[in-house]
Every structure is written in C-alpha cells, then in structure tokens.
Amino acid sequence: MSRHRSSEEYDAIIIGAGIGGLVCGCYLAKAGMKVLICEQHHKPGGYCTSFKRKGFTFDAAADCFGAYREGGITRKVFEELGIDKKLEIIQFDPSLIIHTKEFKIRIWRDTKKTIEELQSLFPEEKTSISNFFNFLSLSNPATFAKIKNWTFQKFIDSFFSNKKLKTILSYPLLVMAGLPPTSMSAFLSGKLYYDFILDGGYYPVGGMQSLPDALANRFQEFGGEMRFCTLVKKILIQDGAVVGVKVENGDYITTRYVVSNCDARQTFLNLLGEENLDDTFSYSIKNMTPSISNFIAYLGIDDTFSHSYPPGTAVLFLEHYNLDKAYKAMLQCDLKNYCGYSFRTSKNNKTINILVPVSFKNKNYWKKNKQKFLDSLIEKAEKYSLPNLSQHLVYKDAGTPYTLYRYTLNYKGASYGWASTVSQLAVPGFKKPSFIKGLYLTGHWSTLGLGIPGVAYVGYDTAKIILRKYL
Numbered sequence: 001m002s003r004h005r006s007s008e009e010y011d012a013i014i015i016g017a018g019i020g021g022l023v024c025g026c027y028l029a030k031a032g033m034k035v036l037i038c039e040q041h042h043k044p045g046g047y048c049t050s051f052k053r054k055g056f057t058f059d060a061a062a063d064c065f066g067a068y069r070e071g072g073i074t075r076k077v078f079e080e081l082g083i084d085k086k087l088e089i090i091q092f093d094p095s096l097i098i099h100t101k102e103f104k105i106r107i108w109r110d111t112k113k114t115i116e117e118l119q120s121l122f123p124e125e126k127t128s129i130s131n132f133f134n135f136l137s138l139s140n141p142a143t144f145a146k147i148k149n150w151t152f153q154k155f156i157d158s159f160f161s162n163k164k165l166k167t168i169l170s171y172p173l174l175v176m177a178g179l180p181p182t183s184m185s186a187f188l189s190g191k192l193y194y195d196f197i198l199d200g201g202y203y204p205v206g207g208m209q210s211l212p213d214a215l216a217n218r219f220q221e222f223g224g225e226m227r228f229c230t231l232v233k234k235i236l237i238q239d240g241a242v243v244g245v246k247v248e249n250g251d252y253i254t255t256r257y258v259v260s261n262c263d264a265r266q267t268f269l270n271l272l273g274e275e276n277l278d279d280t281f282s283y284s285i286k287n288m289t290p291s292i293s294n295f296i297a298y299l300g301i302d303d304t305f306s307h308s309y310p311p312g313t314a315v316l317f318l319e320h321y322n323l324d325k326a327y328k329a330m331l332q333c334d335l336k337n338y339c340g341y342s343f344r345t346s347k348n349n350k351t352i353n354i355l356v357p358v359s360f361k362n363k364n365y366w367k368k369n370k371q372k373f374l375d376s377l378i379e380k381a382e383k384y385s386l387p388n389l390s391q392h393l394v395y396k397d398a399g400t401p402y403t404l405y406r407y408t409l410n411y412k413g414a415s416y417g418w419a420s421t422v423s424q425l426a427v428p429g430f431k432k433p434s435f436i437k438g439l440y441l442t443g444h445w446s447t448l449g450l451g452i453p454g455v456a457y458v459g460y461d462t463a464k465i466i467l468r469k470y471l
Contacts, residue, residue: 010036010225012257012466013245015232015271018046018408019452020443021261022215023459026081029222031467036255037216037224038247040231045212046261046408047415048452054395056300056351059208061404061415063344063353064092064314066196067453073195074202077456083214088205090347092312095201098168099385100318105168111137111198122165132159132169136193149422150186167321172197175316175342177420177450178292178330178357180323188420188450195453203312203347211452235260235271235439242438245271257438257466261459263411264418264430264445265290278435288424292330293401293413297354297377300395307386311349316342317385333358333369335376343381352389354381358401360412366400374398417444431458432465440466 012028014021017039029035043049047061067074068089078084096107103121108114115133119126135143147155152173156166170181173189176196181189204210216226234246235258244254260267268277268285277285309315317340320326326339335356343354354377374396382389401413410417418424427447432440442462444450449458 008036008253010034010253010255011470012036012259013038013253013255014259014261015235015245015267016046016261016443017041017044017212017216017226017228018261018443018455019048019212019215020449020455020459020462021259022212022219023077023081023456024259024261024442024463025224026215026219026222027460027463028466029219029224030081031463031471032223033467033470035219035224036253037219037226038230038232038245039226039228040409041407042228043209043212044216044226044228045209047404048208048212049407050207050209053298053397054300056298056395057207057346058298058351059353060399060407061294061296062208062452064095064201064203064208064312065211065452066200066202067194068202069199072199072453073457073460074453077460081215081218083218086214086218087210090203090205090312092201092203092310094310094313096172096197097309097313097315098171098318099315100164100168102164103168107197107200109201114198118165122162125160125162125165128159132156133198136190136198144187144190147186147190148425151182151422152184152186152189153181155186155189156181164321167323168318170323171316171318171339174323174326174339175355175357177416179420180327182324183327183419183421185420185422185425187425191454192450196451201312201314205347232271234273235267237272237276237436240435240437242436257440257470259440259442259462259466261443262445263409263414264441265411266409267441267445268433272436272439276436278429278433281429281433281435284427288427289419289421290412290414291416291419292357293360293404294399294415295333295356295358295373295377295401296399297352297374298395298397298399299352299354299378299389299393300350301352301389302392302394305349305389305392307345309345309385311345312347314342314344315385316340317381319384330357331359333361333365333373335373335380340384341377341381343385352386354378357415360401360405360414363402366402370398370400416450418447420450431462
C-alpha cells in the first residue's frame with residue numbers, strides 16, 4: 001500500500017478536527033477506543049477558530065453558537081464530555097438585531113419579549129406571530145417532520161400575509177445558511193430557528209478558539225491522539241472494508257473505522273476514490289450543490305470608536321426586501337444589489353467582523369477584487385450602521401471564499417456544507433455509505449446538521465452508531 005507502514009494501529013481514525021470530528025472523537029475515546037484525529041491545519045476547529053493580527057484577536061468564521069438551553073444538544077454534549085467545566089460561556093441578549101430602514105427588531109433570550117416586539121410593529125399579524133414562534137419553539141422532531149418537504153417560503157406563507165414581515169423573518173436564514181426562503185428547506189430552517197435564533201448568542205470567554213481547544217484537550221485526556229499538520233491523502237480499503245489511511249508523508253496507518261469530518265466530495269471522490277463508489281452514489285455526489293461561501297471583513301478599531309449596538313450582538317442590516325434578488329447578487333459577488341450585511345462587535349469592543357455571503361469564484365478573482373470589495377463593504381456599513389467607522393480603523397483585512405477553502409479545504413469554500421435545499425436534506429447513504437464497511441461521514445457535509453449545534457449532534461450520533469458495533 002505504501003513504502004512506510006506505521007507501527008501504530010487504531011480502532012478509529014478521524015479525518016479533520018472540526019467540531020463534529022472532535023465531538024465524535026471524544027465520545028469514542030471516552031468509551032475506551034484507541035482513536036487518532038488527523039488535522040491538516042496546525043490547530044483544531046475548522047471554521048470555529050480564532051487568530052491574532054497586530055494585537056487584535058478575531059474569530060475566523062463562527063462567532064457564537066446556540067442550543068445551550070437546559071436540554072439543548074450543545075449543553076448535553078458539553079456536559080457529557082465535561083467541557084462545560086473548562087469553558088466560561090456567556091450569552092448576549094439580545095442575541096440578534098434585524099435592522100431595516102424602517103424597523104429595528106431584537107431577538108431576545110426571552111422569546112415572549114421577541115413576540116411582543118414584533119406584535120407591536122405588525123399588530124395585524126398578532127395571532128400569526130404567536131403561532132409562528134410557538135411552532136418553532138416545539139422540540140418534538142415529529143413536528144418538524146411535517147414540513148420536511150416544504151421550502152421555508154411555503155412554511156412562512158402558511159402563517160403570514162405581510163410581505164415585509166415574511167422577509168424580515170427569512171433574512172437570518174439567508175445570512176446563516178446562504179439561501180433565500182424560496183429554496184431553503186423548511187425543516188432545516190425550523191431547526192436553525194430552534195437551535196440558533198431562539199436560543200443563540202452563546203460565546204466562550206476568550207474567543208471561539210477556546211471551544212475546539214477544550215474539546216481537543218478533553219479528547220487527549222480521554223486517551224485520544226491528535227496529529228496536527230497531518231494531511232490524509234487516501235482512505236485505504238480491502239475487500240470492501242476500511243483498513244487504514246495514507247498520510248502525506250507516505251505512511252499508512254491501520255484502523256477498523258474511519259470517520260471523515262471533511263468535505264464530502266474530497267472524502268468520496270478523492271480520499272476514497274471514484275472507482276470504489278457505488279454508481280448511484282457517485283452520480284448523486286457529483287450533482288449536488290455546495291452551499292455558498294462568505295466574505296468576512298476583520299476590522300481592528302481604536303478606543304474612541306462607539307456605536308449604538310451592544311457588543312456581542314449580531315446585527316443584520318436589511319437594505320431591501322427582495323431576497324431572491326439578493327441571492328442572485330450573492331452568486332455574482334455584487335455588493336451593490338445585495339440586501340445588506342451582518343456584523344458583530346467583539347465583547348471587548350476592540351474588533352468588528354462584517355460578513356456577506358458570496359460565491360467562490362476563483363483565486364485570481366479574489367486576488368484582484370479583495371481590497372475593492374473590502375473597502376466597499378466598509379463604506380456601506382459606515383453609511384447605514386457604523387458612522388465614521390473608517391476614521392477609527394487601526395487594522396483591516398478580509399477572508400475571502402478562497403481563504404476559507406485554503407484553511408479548511410472545503411469544496412469551493414462552502415460555509416455550510418451542502419446547500420440546505422429540500423432535495424439535499426438527509427440524503428440516504430451520506431452518513432454511512434452502505435458500500436464500504438467501517439466508513440462514516442460526520443459534520444455539516446452529512447446533510448443532517450447546520451452550525452455548531454448541528455455538527456455537534458452529528459458527531460455525537462456518529463459515535464453512538466460506531467460504539468453500538470464496537471462494544
């Protein structure tokens with residue numbers, strides 16, 4: 001198989017130290033399995049990382065998480081793994097502000113306050129607003145299963161008639177999942193509302209890097225082994241079953257199970273190899289659509305800058321009410337016709353991240369247009385939300401879709417795995433392909449979870465499936 005064979009043998013090897021891979025690894029190692037996590041980057045976290053520049057600390061992509069209420073999936077995982085004791089977690093309140101030219105709507109920790117605020121602005125929709133949030137607050141999976149084949153547009157149309165209200169309530173999904181309501185799965189939208197919008201704004205003191213660091217440390221305390229700067233080049237199979245992985249230096253390492261927490265196309269088309277795929281599965285994966293990527297401005301500000309928004313709260317500015325037009329603009333990287341932007345000021349008021357969903361394009365496009373796009377985004381934010389921002393900048397840079405690809409190897413810099421359309425929800429065989437024994441896919445490319453709560457759940461569930469076979 002290779003010119004070198006490692007003397008080490010593992011019960012499971014996990015490819016990628018994103019949140020889903022770390023959670024899965026912790027549960028497996030805690031149960032007594034011998035587990036190795038291989039990560040191509042020099043630190044864990046994937047999109048959930050932080051970095052320092054010129055004395056400022058920035059969250060790279062993910063800047064908060066949800067589902068940490070009592071009984072929430074994130075709380076359950078953290079408590080079972082014991083990392084709740086290793087982190088100081090705060091919650092921003094309001095967690096979210098949707099700001100239009102006419103309205104300023106706050107999403108509070110207390111959903112009742114959110115409902116009352118919306119009812120005061122849209123009194124003709126008073127009953128429908130209560131019904132909408134009451135539906136989304138239900139945790140029974142059977143409730144969401146009823147809307148499995150609906151788009152979010154169909155779902156929201158079943159409650160409301162006011163077009164502006166429907167757009168306002170749909171806008172967070174465009175920002176957080178990169179799809180307009182006419183394309184977005186109602187089921188995944190409902191889960192995002194339940195796990196992230198109605199129970200969001202949680203943040204680990206010290207920055208988002210604290211979360212994967214705590215998981216990685218816990219994994220090692222359970223007896224797991226981490227190898228950073230270790231790129232897996234091939235998943236090795238024999239007689240239809242996983243037998244190991246080959247890493248960049250030519251070594252191959254034997255194992256009974258491989259859990260891939262990386263890009264699904266890379267997992268199946270490159271690491272496994274198309275020749276080992278079921279024909280139907282191969283066709284399916286080649287024809288699936290990745291989610292959109294993001295352009296993220298990283299701004300360091302001086303001590304004299306102030307604005308009217310509370311630090312830590314995500315602010316979503318909505319310039320116009322045509323989200324299909326906005327989505328087309330996103331695909332074309334057309335900031336002028338996009339409907340706004342989102343931003344968050346750090347807890348210490350030292351940094352601001354401004355985000356706009358955009359398509360991948362290519363390396364040369366962003367090399368040529370990065371600075372122009374960054375300056376235009378700052379100018380737009382300064383016009384509508386952050387007056388005089390440019391006069392207080394000490395540091396500015398940006399992450400483009402190519403940047404996101406370079407650090408994570410996610411296909412086309414996709415921010416959310418596959419696009420969360422109705423047809424790409426819970427695709428059969430992605431999490432556990434039937435044609436290869438011992439191979440599992442976890443994380444947001446599994447078509448089963450979005451955001452930190454989603455990937456934490458998939459990592460937890462993948463580990464439980466493996467442990468039922470192993471123990």
